[in-house]
Amino acid sequence: MLTDLYTRRALIFAFANRDFATRYRSSILGWSWSLIQPLATLIIFAAVFSLVFRIKAPELGNGEGSSYAAFLFTGLVTWNLFSGLLTLSMTQLKSSGELLKKVQFPAWAPVLGASIVQMIQVLLELGVLVIMFLYLRNISWTWILALPILVGMALFAQGVGLILSIINARFGDVMYIVAVALGALYFLTPVLYPISMVDGHNELLTWVVKLNPVSWYVEGMHDAMYSLVAPPALVVIGLLVGGFLTFWAGFSIFNRWSEDIGELL
């Protein structure tokens, strides 16, 4: 797998470059949109959920009160990485269909290329998050742990994305099912609320939230960036290895099922 990825890196980056260069080419504000969009979401959600629903964020790691906006954005960055890679993988494979009928190249190349661009987007968001925490003076060495956690998240999401995209090539419904499922999963992941809030309400719901793998990554990020608590080393390693294994499984399944991709799409 790794050698495959390495030998075709030029192709992956060529696709990434294409998507990067053309993403906002016809808009005036260009790449600013990649920040305007999540920030607008952040402002709306922060207003609605902290003012209307009065959700309290946990205490900041520096002990100086709490910030719902910062808490929400930490989760949002992680969630955007997950849902972005998932959705993009499916649409990207579909839209590469015409090309795959005419030229022989690995079908995962355009998918991974698109994912690289999505990861750049998430890095920009992460930059804003860092600025937010610097402003709040909520700083600690535990930030470093955000890196393996996010890499794990990206690998996990990409693994799932690869599997879903190849099923979606066969059954066009999958895209719509996933859209609905992501909508539900969003509320079953502690992005809008701290995980402590679900405790003691509904046992089943609590279990679903806690068993949801995305929750683990989001919680890891909350710990490392917001609460400034280092999650146990085993957890961080687990998140990273779990992500890698998911990616490896997704990549293998994708390769096996994409042999006749030229006829499928």
Add this chain to the structure above:
Amino acid sequence: MTIQPAGTSLAVDIQQVGKRFKRHTDRRNSIKERLVRGRARKPEDFWAVRDVTLQIPKGSVYGLIGHNGSGKSTLLKMIGGIYRPTEGSITTDGRVAALIELGAGFHPDMTGRENINLNGSILGLPRKDIQAVTEEIIEFSGLGDFINDPVKHYSSGMYVRLGFSVAVHMKPDVLVVDEVLAVGDEEFQRKCFDHLYALRRSGRTIIVVSHGLGQLEALCDEIAWLEHGEVQTAGPPTETIAAYLKRVNSDEAARNPQIEAVRGDDGDPRAGDQSIRVRSAKIVDLDGQPIGHAETGATFQISLEITAREPVLGPNVRIALQHESGPLVTMVSNHRVGTDFGTLEGDRTITVALTDNPLLPGRYRVHVDVFDFSGSKLLDSWNDAVEFPVRSQSGEIGQGFVQLPVEFRLT
């Protein structure tokens, strides 16, 4: 199966290859359909390519011809690795680049230069190799400063010129080309051909699908003719093309029996005293059977049914052949060639054989005039008696109207 002479290695070895497609009408494309109708009903299959065995030597130019839907493109896509054969095997030696469509993968919003990079990567060339040939590609495409404009502003000619330039500069060991040779203007086409020849000289193999038979005949070392997914014949270009055209012509004749070049008397008043009247004119083969067209180089006949109302002594029947574009090609008469019909009376049939038909492809009109023995009195004059097409067995169209019996000698 052809036996390769010793010492020649194969670029592509195709052994009993078949490709089966499921009919798209039956494809379960949604889960609902799968659930509702289940897997039980077997989808209809069809074989786009069946039992094809071809051996393509290194450094050769190999052509594939056949009707639309004969399986040529499917075979190309299998050679190019886009489709997997359902049965059989394809072994290729070296890197294959398939040009199924020029400029496939160009992004409209990116400039020509950016697209060279992208397209080159998609075709499988390492980045530094692409950079090494970028200037050459731009030079070859003749796009000049336009190379820094987004390709969406290109004319279709500029677009395919860039596509072709990128593809042929990728230096694949085997270049697979589908119907993309007719790009650009005359000048660019010549450049393309020169480049293809240069590729061949450098030992690379080119596999071409085209309907431009003349082009293929000139370019290819060998041609295979596919029909319904199976190889009909494979061998020297001229012979394969001739066999293919023969089939096309006979198919056309079988499909359109009504277009036989036969014309009966429409009863219109004509010039001449009408002591002889030509009642019908038809184009027939050597057995007298009406045919839809004549073939260059193959003898055919013009058959005229006449009625002589009174005995006419030694009439002169003159036939003029006019090309569709206007020029009179030739005029022949029985007096000119020294044939005397004697005294004609009643219903007779006159046939004029055009031995080894020298007419080149095109449409020709037949005018018939009948004079008395002295040639001074007009008996009948039928303009546009009949019209017929001439087709060629070889792909060559030729220039002009006739091929004269010439011989070239070198001393």
